[in-house]
Amino acid sequence: MESIRELYRFGNGPSSSHTIGPQRAARMFLRRAPKAAAYRAVLFGSLAATGRGHMTDRALEKVFGARPLEIVWLPDRELRGRPNGMRFEALSRTGRVLKQWEAFSVGGGAVWNEEAAPPREAYPLHSMAEALAHAERTGQALWELVEQCEGKGIWRFLDSVWKRMEAAVKAGMEAEGVLPGGLGVARKAHALARKSACFAPHLEPDSRLAVYAYAVAEHNAAGGEVVAAPTCGAAGVVPAVLSYLKERLRLEEPEILRALATAGLVGALVKHNASISGAEVGCQGEIGTACAMAAAAAAQLHGGSPRQVEYAAEMGVEHHLGLTCDPVGGLVQIPCIERNAHAAARALSCCHFALLSDGSHRIPFDKAVAAMKETGQALPRLYRETALGGLAKAWKDLPPAGS
Numbered sequence: 001m002e003s004i005r006e007l008y009r010f011g012n013g014p015s016s017s018h019t020i021g022p023q024r025a026a027r028m029f030l031r032r033a034p035k036a037a038a039y040r041a042v043l044f045g046s047l048a049a050t051g052r053g054h055m056t057d058r059a060l061e062k063v064f065g066a067r068p069l070e071i072v073w074l075p076d077r078e079l080r081g082r083p084n085g086m087r088f089e090a091l092s093r094t095g096r097v098l099k100q101w102e103a104f105s106v107g108g109g110a111v112w113n114e115e116a117a118p119p120r121e122a123y124p125l126h127s128m129a130e131a132l133a134h135a136e137r138t139g140q141a142l143w144e145l146v147e148q149c150e151g152k153g154i155w156r157f158l159d160s161v162w163k164r165m166e167a168a169v170k171a172g173m174e175a176e177g178v179l180p181g182g183l184g185v186a187r188k189a190h191a192l193a194r195k196s197a198c199f200a201p202h203l204e205p206d207s208r209l210a211v212y213a214y215a216v217a218e219h220n221a222a223g224g225e226v227v228a229a230p231t232c233g234a235a236g237v238v239p240a241v242l243s244y245l246k247e248r249l250r251l252e253e254p255e256i257l258r259a260l261a262t263a264g265l266v267g268a269l270v271k272h273n274a275s276i277s278g279a280e281v282g283c284q285g286e287i288g289t290a291c292a293m294a295a296a297a298a299a300q301l302h303g304g305s306p307r308q309v310e311y312a313a314e315m316g317v318e319h320h321l322g323l324t325c326d327p328v329g330g331l332v333q334i335p336c337i338e339r340n341a342h343a344a345a346r347a348l349s350c351c352h353f354a355l356l357s358d359g360s361h362r363i364p365f366d367k368a369v370a371a372m373k374e375t376g377q378a379l380p381r382l383y384r385e386t387a388l389g390g391l392a393k394a395w396k397d398l399p400p401a402g403s
């Protein structure tokens, strides 16, 4: 299994598969064809269907800079039967194609094509069952397994992850106004923070959890820099839970970094054995995985055993099975922003249930992940990031605001 460095990617929102992934692919192509007279980027399937809302054009233009770039959107065609395909072409002065290169944005900002070298294996294991067996054999916690496989340099990397997460929470809480995209969605984090300070004592702490999740999700929706955890669309869940617990449990930074290590292990296992891409398996792969990561982190921060950590993560996946991806207008706003806050709350519930138990349960994490993959493959394409079905369609059927 590959490193958690491949999971926590930094970049501009609002969608790791629509912004960070295409930007990486564009840079790869420019290294192959740096001096063409002009360029063309052809976007296929869901990448094209929701690309404008996800600001894919702006993300690509940033990479190509002053070079002439034509973007072609083909929402009704998939490239070689796979979602999120891209074809880059280098053109001569007369428009002749000199070089072309195809790749796929496979979620979380990762890019794949047939020539790509297989990812470097950082872990000699591929399942939670193996991780738990290691923990039982050695007495180590799951974060110690991460350190053992990734080396001590992982702490510096996770420190930069945490600093960026904190910066996104802060930026999102400070900003006010309406989010870009034309849906008329006003930012809520700032106002919620003010209101929560006036709430009765039993409500105030929990509302802070929602404030942090809204803050990062809104910052992402506005194209701000976030950490994909595991994706930009679900980037608010892990920082919200960790920020909340940092205050409630008075956590020190090393404890947060160890929790991020365990959360990263959980996310990397889902990525390896199923998918973290909304276009491939629906929102269960994004928000469901984020919930599992945050639940595992929370269970560890409460002193949970590896079995309880695994149980918390399993519930995070299990109770999001079948969750569709149907973003209104192709923007990462409705239902995505609220969904981050709900998943953060559910992550804490999963943690509490796991801690109340001794960690024994019937469906192992690996089986829940396998079920996610099977369910995602069975989901009609309408519910996998095309913005054509579900809530996205319900929105289109509504009368215009004010009528």
Ligand code: SF4
Binding pocket: 233, 234, 277, 278, 282, 283, 284, 286, 287, 324, 325, 326, 327, 331, 332, 333, 335, 336, 339, 385
């Ligand atoms: S509905 Fe879920 S998977 Fe789809 S864009 Fe929103 S957060 Fe991502």
